[in-house]
Amino acid sequence: MRILLVGAGGVGDAIAKIAARRDFFELVVVSDYDVSRAQRTVDWIRARHGNDVAARFATAQIDASDPDVVASVAREHAATHVMNAVEPKFVPSIFAGALAAGADYLDMAMSLSEPHPTDPYTQTGVKLGDDQFAQTTDWDAAGRLALVGMGVEPGLSDVFARYAADHLFSEIDELGVRDGANLVVRDEAGNEVFVPSFSIWTTIEECLNPPVIWEEDAGWYTTPPFSEPEVFEFPEGIGPVECVNVEHEEVLLMPRWVDAKRVTFKYGLGEEFINVLRTLHLLGLDSTTPIRVRSEDGPVHVAPRDVVAAALPDPATIGPRMTGRTCAGLLVTGTGTDGIPREVYLYHVSDNEWTMAEYESQCVVWQTALNPVIALELLATGEWEGRGVLGPEAFDAAPFLELMARPVADGGYGQPWHVEDRSA
Amino acid sequence: MRILLVGAGGVGDAIAKIAARRDFFELVVVSDYDVSRAQRTVDWIRARHGNDVAARFATAQIDASDPDVVASVAREHAATHVMNAVEPKFVPSIFAGALAAGADYLDMAMSLSEPHPTDPYTQTGVKLGDDQFAQTTDWDAAGRLALVGMGVEPGLSDVFARYAADHLFSEIDELGVRDGANLVVRDEAGNEVFVPSFSIWTTIEECLNPPVIWEEDAGWYTTPPFSEPEVFEFPEGIGPVECVNVEHEEVLLMPRWVDAKRVTFKYGLGEEFINVLRTLHLLGLDSTTPIRVRSEDGPVHVAPRDVVAAALPDPATIGPRMTGRTCAGLLVTGTGTDGIPREVYLYHVSDNEWTMAEYESQCVVWQTALNPVIALELLATGEWEGRGVLGPEAFDAAPFLELMARPVADGGYGQPWHVEDRSA
Structure with a gap:
C-alpha cells in the first residue's frame, strides 16, 4: 500500500504520526499546499522514531483544488490510496483526482450540502455526499473503492x-x-x-x-x-x-x-x-x-x-x-x-x-485521525474490501473494533471502546 | 458664517438637511472623501427646497486624515467654522487643520482614549478629549473656539x-x-x-x-x-x-x-x-x-x-x-x-x-445632527461666544433649550424637551 496523504494540517499530521507506529504500508507521501508543513510532520517522525521509520515517508507540494494536480502527484508516487485530510470544500477535486489516477480514496468529511432553495428548514436540498454517491457507478466500473466519512464522526x-x-x-x-x-x-x-x-x-x-x-x-x-x-x-x-x-x-x-x-x-x-x-x-x-x-x-x-x-x-x-x-x-x-x-x-x-x-x-484532532489509519490497515490486510462509493457501515465492524481495542503489545492500537448499558 | 462640514455620512447628511431650513449662515461646504456622497446630500436639498436654498451649499472632496488638506479646503472656501462629522479617529487631523486655517471648530465626539497600560479596569489612561484639552492654550492664544462634544450625547x-x-x-x-x-x-x-x-x-x-x-x-x-x-x-x-x-x-x-x-x-x-x-x-x-x-x-x-x-x-x-x-x-x-x-x-x-x-x-442619526446646528446658530447670532477648547456646558443652556423648543412658526426648531419629575 502506497498512500498519498493530502493535507498536513492537524488531522493529516496526526494520521502520519499514528501510521508511523504501524507497518502495513510501504510509503506515505505527506503532501500540502505549504510543503513546509508536510516536512515538519516527517521531521517529527524522524526525531521520534528514527531514520528507518522516516524512510517510509516522503513529502510533496500539492494543490488540492486541482484534480489534475492531485492525479499527477498520485501517479508520480504510484499511490494505491489517496487519503483526503483537508477541508471538505476540496472533496470534489481530490475525489476526481484519485479516480483519474486509478487509486482508492478515503475521506473524513463528505462533499458539501446546499440548502433547499425555498424551504431550507424543512426539506433537504443537495445533501452531504450526494455528489460522491452520484459517481458510485464510475468507481464501481473502475474497480476502485471510495471509503467516505472514515474519521471519528463520521467514521x-x-x-x-x-x-x-x-x-x-x-x-x-x-x-x-x-x-x-x-x-x-x-x-x-x-x-x-x-x-x-x-x-x-x-x-x-x-x-x-x-x-x-x-x-x-x-x-x-x-x-x-x-x-x-x-x-x-x-x-x-x-x-x-x-x-x-x-x-x-x-x-x-x-x-x-x-x-x-x-x-x-x-x-x-x-x-x-x-x-x-x-x-x-x-x-x-x-x-x-x-x-x-x-x-x-x-x-x-x-x-x-x-x-x-x-x-x-x-x-x-x-x-x-x-x-x-x-x-x-x-x-x-x-x-x-x-x-x-x-x-x-x-x-x-x-x-x-x-x-x-x-x-x-x-x-x-488525534481521535479523528486514528480511525482512517485503522481502516487503511484493514484494507491493506484484505480484512476489508469493496468497490464503489461506500460508507464505514458497509464493512464488518468486528475486525475494526477488535484491532482498535487490542493492546499495542499484541499488535493492536490499544484504544479501548465501550458499551454502556443505559436500559431503563 | 461659512461652514466647512467634514463628512457626508448619516450625521453629516442630516446636519446639512437641518441647516437647509435655517438662514443663519452664508455657506455650507459639504465635504467627503467620496464626493458623490456630498453631492447626494446637496441634490436632496435642491429637490426638497429648490435652487435658492441649494445655492448656499457647495461640495468638496476632502481627506479628513490629513490636517494640511483640511486646512487647505477650509481656506479655499474661507470657512469660519469647521464642523467635524466623521469618525472620532479623525478628530486630531480635523482639529489641527481647523486651527491652522484660523477657523472655529465643532465636533460630536472627542479625541480617543487609551486604556491604562497595566490597570485598565480601575485607572484611566489617556482619557477621551485629553489630546484636545491639552491644546486649549493654543486655541485661546489664536482667539479661536473649539466647541467639543456638541452632538446629542455628548451635546x-x-x-x-x-x-x-x-x-x-x-x-x-x-x-x-x-x-x-x-x-x-x-x-x-x-x-x-x-x-x-x-x-x-x-x-x-x-x-x-x-x-x-x-x-x-x-x-x-x-x-x-x-x-x-x-x-x-x-x-x-x-x-x-x-x-x-x-x-x-x-x-x-x-x-x-x-x-x-x-x-x-x-x-x-x-x-x-x-x-x-x-x-x-x-x-x-x-x-x-x-x-x-x-x-x-x-x-x-x-x-x-x-x-x-x-x-x-x-x-x-x-x-x-x-x-x-x-x-x-x-x-x-x-x-x-x-x-x-x-x-x-x-x-x-x-x-x-x-x-x-x-x-x-x-x-x-438625526437627533445627533440637530444639536450642532442649533449651536452653530447661537454662535452665528452671538448668543454663544467663547475661546479655547470648551464643552457645551461652558455656555448658557437657556437660549439653546429655548431655541430648540420654540415652534417652527416662531423661528425655532420645534423640538420640545421635557423635565420629568421622578422625586420620591
Whole structure:
C-alpha cells in the first residue's frame, strides 16, 4: 500500500504520526499546499522514531483544488490510496483526482450540502455526499473503492452503528450520534479562553446549515439550526453537556446500510459555543461570500468566515494549553437480540494529556485521525474490501473494533471502546 | 458664517438637511472623501427646497486624515467654522487643520482614549478629549473656539447638565446620562433583524473600552465593561431597557464646568446587543489591528472590526425599515433650589417615522445632527461666544433649550424637551 496523504494540517499530521507506529504500508507521501508543513510532520517522525521509520515517508507540494494536480502527484508516487485530510470544500477535486489516477480514496468529511432553495428548514436540498454517491457507478466500473466519512464522526460512529445492528439489536428505533467534551483552553495567565477545538470554518458549516434527520417513513428532512436541545450525560467524568441537532454525515450514511427507524446527530456544543455561532450568524459573519472591506492597502474583498477563522488561534496549536477529554459515541435504542427493550451508548474517549504526550497532537484532532489509519490497515490486510462509493457501515465492524481495542503489545492500537448499558 | 462640514455620512447628511431650513449662515461646504456622497446630500436639498436654498451649499472632496488638506479646503472656501462629522479617529487631523486655517471648530465626539497600560479596569489612561484639552492654550492664544462634544450625547446631555445646575438644583448628587430606545428593524419579509442604529465601529469603541466614572473624591476612574447594569424606565412608550456603564464624553466634560458629586453614563444597549459585543470581544473581532486573511486575490491584511462594520448594513440606510423612538436624557439627583431632595429626568425623544418623513434621515442619526446646528446658530447670532477648547456646558443652556423648543412658526426648531419629575 502506497498512500498519498493530502493535507498536513492537524488531522493529516496526526494520521502520519499514528501510521508511523504501524507497518502495513510501504510509503506515505505527506503532501500540502505549504510543503513546509508536510516536512515538519516527517521531521517529527524522524526525531521520534528514527531514520528507518522516516524512510517510509516522503513529502510533496500539492494543490488540492486541482484534480489534475492531485492525479499527477498520485501517479508520480504510484499511490494505491489517496487519503483526503483537508477541508471538505476540496472533496470534489481530490475525489476526481484519485479516480483519474486509478487509486482508492478515503475521506473524513463528505462533499458539501446546499440548502433547499425555498424551504431550507424543512426539506433537504443537495445533501452531504450526494455528489460522491452520484459517481458510485464510475468507481464501481473502475474497480476502485471510495471509503467516505472514515474519521471519528463520521467514521467510528458508523462502525458502531453496524456493530449494534449485527451484534446487539434485533430492531433499532434510533441511531443517535452524541458527541461531547469537557475541554478547557487557558491563556498564559491561566484564565479560560474561548478557542474552538476543531476548525471554526467547518464548525460553522456544520452548525449553521439546516440539521438533517432521517426517519423510516419521512426519509431525510431538515429542521432549523440548534433544534431539539437536550442535555446528554457523557461518561468518564465529562458529565452533562447541552447537545443540539447538527448537519452531519452519519445521518446520510447509516440509513444506506443499517436498518433503523430514525437517525440523528447531536453535537455537544455547550451554551457558550451555541451563543457564539448564533451571534456570528446574526451579524452575517458566517458568510463565505466575499465583502468589500477597507484596509491600509485600499479596499479588499474577504469572506467574513475566513476572517473569523483567522482571528482565532489554529486549533492544531492549542494542545499544550488544553485539558480535558472528548467523547465520540452512538446512543442506540431499540429491541435487543434477546427481545428486550434496550438502550446502549457505544463510545470512545480521547484524553488530551495523553495524546499530547504521545503524539504532540490535541485529542479532538488525534481521535479523528486514528480511525482512517485503522481502516487503511484493514484494507491493506484484505480484512476489508469493496468497490464503489461506500460508507464505514458497509464493512464488518468486528475486525475494526477488535484491532482498535487490542493492546499495542499484541499488535493492536490499544484504544479501548465501550458499551454502556443505559436500559431503563 | 461659512461652514466647512467634514463628512457626508448619516450625521453629516442630516446636519446639512437641518441647516437647509435655517438662514443663519452664508455657506455650507459639504465635504467627503467620496464626493458623490456630498453631492447626494446637496441634490436632496435642491429637490426638497429648490435652487435658492441649494445655492448656499457647495461640495468638496476632502481627506479628513490629513490636517494640511483640511486646512487647505477650509481656506479655499474661507470657512469660519469647521464642523467635524466623521469618525472620532479623525478628530486630531480635523482639529489641527481647523486651527491652522484660523477657523472655529465643532465636533460630536472627542479625541480617543487609551486604556491604562497595566490597570485598565480601575485607572484611566489617556482619557477621551485629553489630546484636545491639552491644546486649549493654543486655541485661546489664536482667539479661536473649539466647541467639543456638541452632538446629542455628548451635546444636548451636557446642555441639560448646565441647565439643571443653573435652574433646578442647589446641590447635585449625580448627573447620570441615560440613553435608550425601542427601535426595531425589519427585513423585507417583516422579520426583526439585528442592525445597530449607530456606527458599530464607534459603538464597539465606546462599549468595550473601560467605562469611566467621575466622583468628587476619587476623580476619574474606570470599571470593567458593562458594569453596574440597571433597568431604566424610559418615557413616551419606550419603557424599560437594560443600561450599563459605557465610556462616554459627558463624564469627562461635565465635571469641568458643573458641580456634582458623581457623573456617569449608562447606555441602554439591551441584552441582545450586550451579548453581541461580548461575543465579538471573546472572538477578537473587536480588534483594530490588521490580521492576515486569505482571499481570492491572495493573502490580505484587514482589521476584524472593519470587517464587522462592513458585514452589517450602513446604519444611515436602515431608516425606511425601522420603527420606534430613541430617547436622550439626563437623570439628575440632588437637592432642588427649594432645598428639597429632587430627582428629575431631562430628555428629548426622536421618532423615526417623523425624521424619515421630514428628512429621510433615521432618528438616532438625526437627533445627533440637530444639536450642532442649533449651536452653530447661537454662535452665528452671538448668543454663544467663547475661546479655547470648551464643552457645551461652558455656555448658557437657556437660549439653546429655548431655541430648540420654540415652534417652527416662531423661528425655532420645534423640538420640545421635557423635565420629568421622578422625586420620591
